[in-house]
Each structure stands twice: as structure tokens, then as C-alpha cells.
Amino acid sequence: MRTADVLVVGGGIAGLSVAARLAGQARVVVVEGESAPGYHASGRSVAFAHYGLGNEPVRALTALSMAELAEHGSVHPALHIASIGEIAALDALEDVHREYGCDFARIGCDEARALMPALRPEACVAALVDHGSLKLDTNAMLQAHAASLKAAGGTLVTGARVHAIAREGDGWRVATAAGDVAAPILVNAAGAWADVIAQMAGVTPIGLQPRRRTVISFAAPEGEDVRTWPFTKTVGEGFYLLPEGRGQLLASSMDQTPSEPCDAAAEELDIAIAADRVEQATTLPIRRISHSWAGLRSFAPDELPVIGEAAGAPGFIWCAGQGGAGFQTAPALSAIAAAATLGLPFPDDCLRAGLTPETFAPARLGA
Ligand SMILES: Cc1cc2nc3c(=O)[nH]c(=O)nc-3n(C[C@H](O)[C@H](O)[C@H](O)COP(=O)(O)OP(=O)(O)OC[C@H]3O[C@@H](n4cnc5c(N)ncnc54)[C@H](O)[C@@H]3O)c2cc1C
CATH class of the missing domain: 3.50.50.60 (FAD/NAD(P)-binding domain)
Known part of the structure; x- marks a missing residue:
């Protein structure tokens, strides 16, 4: 023993x-x-560190962790986008970024589309770009x-x-x-x-409470190098999207389906919802899902x-x-x-x- x-x-x-x-x-x-x-x-996360999720203590923990995280991360911008009804949520997120001294800017639709060219104008009337987020290894x-x-x-x-x-x-x-x-x-x-x-x-x-979240991977538009595209996330319900290498994109509808503890697997409906939300908000055609997976995010009450x-x-x-x-x-x-x-x-x-x-x-x- x-x-x-x-x-x-x-x-x-x-x-x-x-x-x-x-x-x-x-x-x-x-x-x-x-x-x-x-x-x-x-083994199933999308490996990003940013202030666009969680409650106040989680954000404080994130701020305390950023310096150490940088040892295994590279700076990559996060673009938080708001539709017409989501300006109050964007304002609140802007306050958070100000409180934590982030290197951020409030921008309009045109500037957001300059960073993320596939965005449809109606999906983003205003945005916030955080230049200090980290893509983690x-x-x-x-x-x-x-x-x-x-x-x-x-x-x-x-x-x-x-x-x-x-x-x-x-x-x-x-x-x-x-x-x-x-x-x-x-x-x-x-x-x-x-x-x-x-x-x-x-x-x-x-x-x-374990909650299942699904991620899909699909090819970026032909010939487009998407490595500089920001991690793009709706401030309300919607989706997030981020580059994975030169020619692939990852996306999630930010689903959180209650689950028993298990070896979680992506379900067809969740895959379809993620693809649909991306197609609604962007000009990206998703012809084929290259890969998909799911993992459990576990929360106390x-x-x-x-x-x-x-x-x-x-x-x-x-x-x-x-x-x-x-x-x-x-x-x-x-x-x-x-x-x-x-x-x-x-x-x-x-x-x-x-x-x-x-x-x-x-x-x-x-x-
Ligand atoms: C799709 C998705 C995207 C995510 N994106 C991000 C992100 O961008 N940034 C971020 O910070 N977080 C992200 N997360 C959350 C992050 O992945 C989790 O918070 C974190 O991995 C939880 O780590 P853990 O060690 O608690 O759990 P786990 O990694 O699940 O580890 C628990 C371990 O305990 C073992 N175990 C369980 N029961 C037993 C037993 N009886 N005996 C022995 N071993 C046992 C399991 O095998 C497992 O390996 C994401 C999660 C998901 C699912």
C-alpha cells in the first residue's frame, strides 16, 4: 500500500x-x-483566458492568474459583440474591463468587422475588444x-x-x-x-451540477489565414468562435445541458445549433464539420x-x-x-x- x-x-x-x-x-x-x-x-476546453465569463470572484481569480498564465499563453484579442438589444450587457462588460485595468477599446461595427471580417453587420452594432486576453497551451x-x-x-x-x-x-x-x-x-x-x-x-x-458544452471545428474560407481573427463572443446568448491554426475555426453555441458525470460526447442537435448560430451571425459557410466534441463544466449551485x-x-x-x-x-x-x-x-x-x-x-x- x-x-x-x-x-x-x-x-x-x-x-x-x-x-x-x-x-x-x-x-x-x-x-x-x-x-x-x-x-x-x-482535455476538452477551448483554452482561452478572458473576462467575458463568470461572476465577480471568478473574474478576480482570473486577474490574479493572468501573469502566471502568460507563461503558457500568447496574447490574442477577444472581441465581445453586441446586437441591438444587448448594449446594456456590453456596457456592464466594459465596466469589468475598466475595473481590471484591461487594455481594451469600445468599438463600432465597422471596426469590429475590420478585426473579424466574416461578421454580418446586424450581428454586431457595438463591440469591445480586449487586447490582453490569452490563448493558452x-x-x-x-x-x-x-x-x-x-x-x-x-x-x-x-x-x-x-x-x-x-x-x-x-x-x-x-x-x-x-x-x-x-x-x-x-x-x-x-x-x-x-x-x-x-x-x-x-x-x-x-x-x-455538471453541464455539457459542445465544440465544433470546421474549415476556414478557402485561402483565408484566420490565425489573427479574434476570439469572438456574443455578450448574450449566441456563440463563440476562434481560430485553431491557419485554416480551422472552432465554435460553440455555449450550450450548458445538465448531465450526469460521464465521458461526454457531442450530440447531433447541439452540433447543428452551433453551426446554425455561426451561419446566422457570419458569412462563414459551414459545409462540413471536421470534428466535434463535448465536455462537462461543473458548477456549485x-x-x-x-x-x-x-x-x-x-x-x-x-x-x-x-x-x-x-x-x-x-x-x-x-x-x-x-x-x-x-x-x-x-x-x-x-x-x-x-x-x-x-x-x-x-x-x-x-x-
Ligand atoms: C467545451 C469546454 C470549453 C472550455 N473552455 C475553457 C476555457 O477556454 N478556459 C478555461 O479556463 N476553462 C475552460 N473550460 C473549463 C475547464 O476545462 C474546466 O474548468 C477544467 O478543466 C476543470 O478541471 P478539473 O481538473 O476540475 O476536471 P477534469 O479535467 O474533469 O479532471 C477531473 C479528473 O478526475 C478524475 N476522476 C474522476 N473520478 C475519479 C475517480 N473515482 N478516481 C480517480 N480519478 C477520478 C477524472 O478522470 C478526471 O481526469 C472549458 C470546458 C469545456 C467542457
Whole structure:
């Protein structure tokens, strides 16, 4: 049987980023059920960091994370577009960009179409361009965390699906497909399965809601190099669109269909809706979908991450509910989770940004 100071369940961005932070200070073992890390949500994102999503704490976490994210990202503009009825939403987003000191500009339809030539005029009466958004290399982020974990003496065990968790003395004994692991502290970073892990441990669940999101990929217009096209997103319901290399585009209708935790797959109707929304708002003809996929974004009832020790279960640390921003918040969230795991003070920079342990504590959800 393996032993560790800290056992992390889940080898996605949440688990690997906190494990890498802890590894210099504790003996860390990460158990991942799949044969490779990043198979679920973390392998299915569109790898972008921007201020056009989430609530206030999520934006604060994003701002705190941007410098570290830049190590694995390149600056790429985000174009937030508004139709005639969406000006108030664009105004609110402009306030957010101002608050966070972003390098942005409010622009009109013609300027927006100069940046994104395929936009139909009626789809965009006004827009906001953020010049400081980041296109992330999420695979490099995952690999870098796995390498840091290993370099500090930690271990990532793949093919180690957890199937039972028992209290043993003051700690936890976890049965996995690759053998048992015992540790005084368990970090629950199991993504969509975080409530399943809690129930195995006899811990009150947080009411986590996995939601399926679909992405399609299709060829850019013949001969058009789309690499400089911005990440383009409607401020309200609609779609987002971004370049993937020289000749491909990715798009999503930003669907969020409630789902059980599972190996999510794209459904025909969701693929068709994504294609239709792009065709309605742009002049892009989608003749063939090159590729499509879906992944689960998992939310607590209040759509805030859940980080901290479970009430009545000493040594059970939640690190869940990253929703649609798990990469762009990982630097700050992993620092908060590492502090909670080691019983250290809440990070100063997070306090200065107006965040507190209570913002993320499972106690707010009765867990
Ligand atoms: C389509 C899409 C687009 C997205 N775009 C972005 C974006 O542009 N920017 C951004 O920041 N975020 C984005 N996200 C969100 C981001 O991908 C997630 O917030 C993040 O990946 C969540 O990471 P995680 O580690 O919590 O979950 P996961 O990556 O799902 O990791 C959890 C891991 O736990 C493992 N596990 C579960 N149960 C067990 C068990 N019993 N035993 C062992 N292991 C177990 C799973 O196998 C899995 O590998 C997007 C998500 C989707 C789906």
C-alpha cells in the first residue's frame, strides 16, 4: 500500500495544479482514473483566458492568474459583440474591463468587422475588444504541473480509479484500481465526479451540477489565414468562435445541458445549433464539420468554486466547481487550495482582491 501526506483524487488541471504547489512541502500522490491525465474536462476546453465569463470572484481569480498564465499563453484579442438589444450587457462588460485595468477599446461595427471580417453587420452594432486576453497551451500547463510534481518527489498514478474511501484513524484509506493509498489529507479534485467522491467518503455533497458544452471545428474560407481573427463572443446568448491554426475555426453555441458525470460526447442537435448560430451571425459557410466534441463544466449551485475543508470531515479538502474557467483561474485557485490543504493562511494577494476563505468555503453550501 502507498502512503502519502496528501492524496489528490483527479489528474485534471485542478488536481495537478494543486499537487504541483504542494509537492515541495508534502509527500503528494495524485490518483487519476483514466490512463492519462487531462482526459475529461481539462482535455476538452477551448483554452482561452478572458473576462467575458463568470461572476465577480471568478473574474478576480482570473486577474490574479493572468501573469502566471502568460507563461503558457500568447496574447490574442477577444472581441465581445453586441446586437441591438444587448448594449446594456456590453456596457456592464466594459465596466469589468475598466475595473481590471484591461487594455481594451469600445468599438463600432465597422471596426469590429475590420478585426473579424466574416461578421454580418446586424450581428454586431457595438463591440469591445480586449487586447490582453490569452490563448493558452493547456496541454503544456498540464505537463508542466505533472513535471513539477515529479521533480519535487511526488507521484501521479494513472489507471487508478477510486472505488472506495474509508476513514482510517485520523486519515483516509482509498481503494483504487491500482492499489490502496493511505493519507491523512484527501484533496477532492475529481471534476464532475467530486460529489461521487464525497459520497464514497461519507461527506455531504455540494450539489455539483455538471453541464455539457459542445465544440465544433470546421474549415476556414478557402485561402483565408484566420490565425489573427479574434476570439469572438456574443455578450448574450449566441456563440463563440476562434481560430485553431491557419485554416480551422472552432465554435460553440455555449450550450450548458445538465448531465450526469460521464465521458461526454457531442450530440447531433447541439452540433447543428452551433453551426446554425455561426451561419446566422457570419458569412462563414459551414459545409462540413471536421470534428466535434463535448465536455462537462461543473458548477456549485452558486457557480463559485468550492475550496476548503468539509465540515465534520477533517482532512477532506474540496477543490471543485471550477465551471467554465478552470484553466484561467488555476494559478490563483491552486494557491488557495494548497493553503487550505496545509492549514496555512489564505493567500494575501487574494485577500487584497476582496476574496476571503468564506467566498469558497463548502460551509456556504451546507457541506
Ligand atoms: C467545451 C469546454 C470549453 C472550455 N473552455 C475553457 C476555457 O477556454 N478556459 C478555461 O479556463 N476553462 C475552460 N473550460 C473549463 C475547464 O476545462 C474546466 O474548468 C477544467 O478543466 C476543470 O478541471 P478539473 O481538473 O476540475 O476536471 P477534469 O479535467 O474533469 O479532471 C477531473 C479528473 O478526475 C478524475 N476522476 C474522476 N473520478 C475519479 C475517480 N473515482 N478516481 C480517480 N480519478 C477520478 C477524472 O478522470 C478526471 O481526469 C472549458 C470546458 C469545456 C467542457
